[in-house]
Amino acid sequence: MGCVADVNLTTGSFVWKDLQEDVAKKFVGGRGYGAKVLFDELEKGVDALGERNVLVFATGPLTGSSAPTSGRFSVVTKSPLTNTVFDSNSGGFFGPSLKACGLDALVLRGRSPSPVYLNVTDGNLEILGAEDLWGKDTHETRSMLLSRHGRGSRVACIGPAGENLVKLAAIMNDDDRAAARGGVGAVMGSKNLKAVVASGRAKTKIHDKQSFNFVVRECFKLLEQNPVTDKALPRFGTAVLANLMNELNILPTKNFLSPSFARVDEVSGESIRAKILVRQRACFNCSIACGRVTKTKNKQGEGPEYETVYALGSDCLVGNLEDVAEANYLCNELGIDTISMGGTIATAMELHERGFLPERIEWGDGKKVKELVELTAYRKGIGNDLAEGSKRLAEKYGCPESAVQVKGLELPGYDPRGTKGMGLAYATSNRGACHLRSYMVGVEVLGFPKRVDRFSCLNKAGLCIVQQNLNAAMDTLVLCRFTSYALDEDHYARLLSKATGVEYKPEDFLVLGERIWNLERLFNMREGFGRKDDTLPRRFLEEPFKEGSAKGQVVELERMLDEYYRFRGWDQDGRPTPRKLAQLGIG
């Protein structure tokens, strides 16, 4: 079994403890372990930015191993943006370094009286002063810490946005990798914790190396034969989707008010490759290498990915690729989630156009977008309102329907009127509108594993549930979602079994995910969430596009939701039944 460092930042003390065997078996690691800690330890109504919230950094049993994309780690906490349980995971190289310190998880409590950072090494941990780092951006912070602790160290840190408790703040690692969503960076900032430095060297323990390596080889073989993971993503990055989604009226445009974006060609994956790409970048042990190192006339940085192309591009009607890329670079440096930032700016643009917001924020103004990113990070002027996210912004200015969010989290880049299963996925997601809980675009558009009618509401609940369960289980390992284009629960269960020596069948793996999903649901219900929150913005339910391939379509959510609850073994109000909880061994 593994090891957990439990750190009290208020007192500056910590203990190393063993990971409980039963918890490890039932929740494995990453998101599962974090959800269990939060459910067990957080009282109802705890202020997400208060001393009593807990922030968990968790790796998984495969982290740092030879398994494909095994470089990720999870951050789990109560979100200040959504007030739900929230996990956000990130790639790069920090996860393996943390694991190599002998740690499966870092549980952070309390609030340091002054800025600090953690230095974690093999079997040791120090809490060190960070006054000199406070106020620095994420790149400067990393650079200063590497010069202090050695180039081989890995750094996860917050930027000014996290320090200023911006509810869109990310935790950044290895410069440009992000645990971006839900304001996890603000939680870190609220604890006066600037960074975590990890410099471990221990190898990840694998129970049955020979069998494990065989399964790993099979996984890589499949990833190398899959056109998405072997060709589309490496060549064009995730923005390969931009043109296709635009053609299908799925690329959100003008805060989801327009069916398509006329300037999509300027910001597509093909354009990024042709105009600003310097080189691809891969995370730890990844053959996909979807990362884009890019360069504009003024700057070099990383991105934009598809979600950023949508959020800071089409959603704000910005078609200048350099503006989108530079806004992305700024988000990385200041430590901000690009999706929520773009969604919130687009809301501000709509509010201004409709006369609710006097501040002049015009559609398509790429320079203004960059300026707003800075103002948000430092909570200056209108940035102080943007820092609260789109929901609170739109409520403050008297037009709540302008915020395109679910449970307070801004939507990712898929308009559910063109992919209705995504509507159900957004509405039922435990962390608010998210494309990583269930990616129904995969089955409705990309044809993984086979294509189904994207406009039909029939039989979507079952598919959505199985994806939610599978993805929750994947997040315990913690592997990249892109592996699921080529791999399935059989591969993940085999990897987990060979690594730990505990036998998981594919069905056990799905039950693991279902257990986590239900536990997260229980946490949210304790916080007051229920069926009323499993919904979508009005424009998706009542306002169809008047042109394009998705013309006339709205999401028939209630029908899908009834089916979803029934298939989940929940009651009509979306509460897991005692029978279901007993079946999963929780509650």
Add this chain to the structure above:
Amino acid sequence: MWREISKFSKKLHDKGYMVSHSGNLSIRCGDRMFIKRRGAACDEIGPEDVIETSVEEDTGTIVLSSSETEVHRAIYKSTSALAIVHAHPPYSIVCSLLYDEVIPMDAEGDYMLHKIPVVVVEKLSGSKELELKVCEALKSYKGILVRGHGTFAIGKLMEEAYHVTCMLEASCMTRYLVDLTGLGSKRDKTAEYRAW
């Protein structure tokens, strides 16, 4: 365009040459090509199951199109083909596993095909090696076998590529069944066509 692809895809499926969702067809029109969508059922091809992409360069449509798109593109760039069928006919696959090349014994086969080369590659789907070796073989032959994988056939029309595929399978079936008897054929062009 999709109707043409749909028609021949269904014919190949019904003959058992394309199994369920596997196999792919494409047609070239100038600088554009139309290819079956990845994972689409071979007997139910609709308009949305045919993906248009460039012959010259890779584009983002690769997320939807057949996993053999690059092989098709390479064939169009290196031959005069205007249509391609990649199928998995059973006797063709059996012969690709037994022989290094197949010399047809049937009259139509030896008249039209002369010889059927067998291409051997390490990675069977969508690899550069497959691309190179298949293209090289199709410069000299209208139909070839890839060991353990299936057939590639080209033509000026989809109907022609379909016809070549059927001939490949018929010749392979004849060769296999004759060899199975162990009696030897009274009409064997092996010596004549080995040098083709």
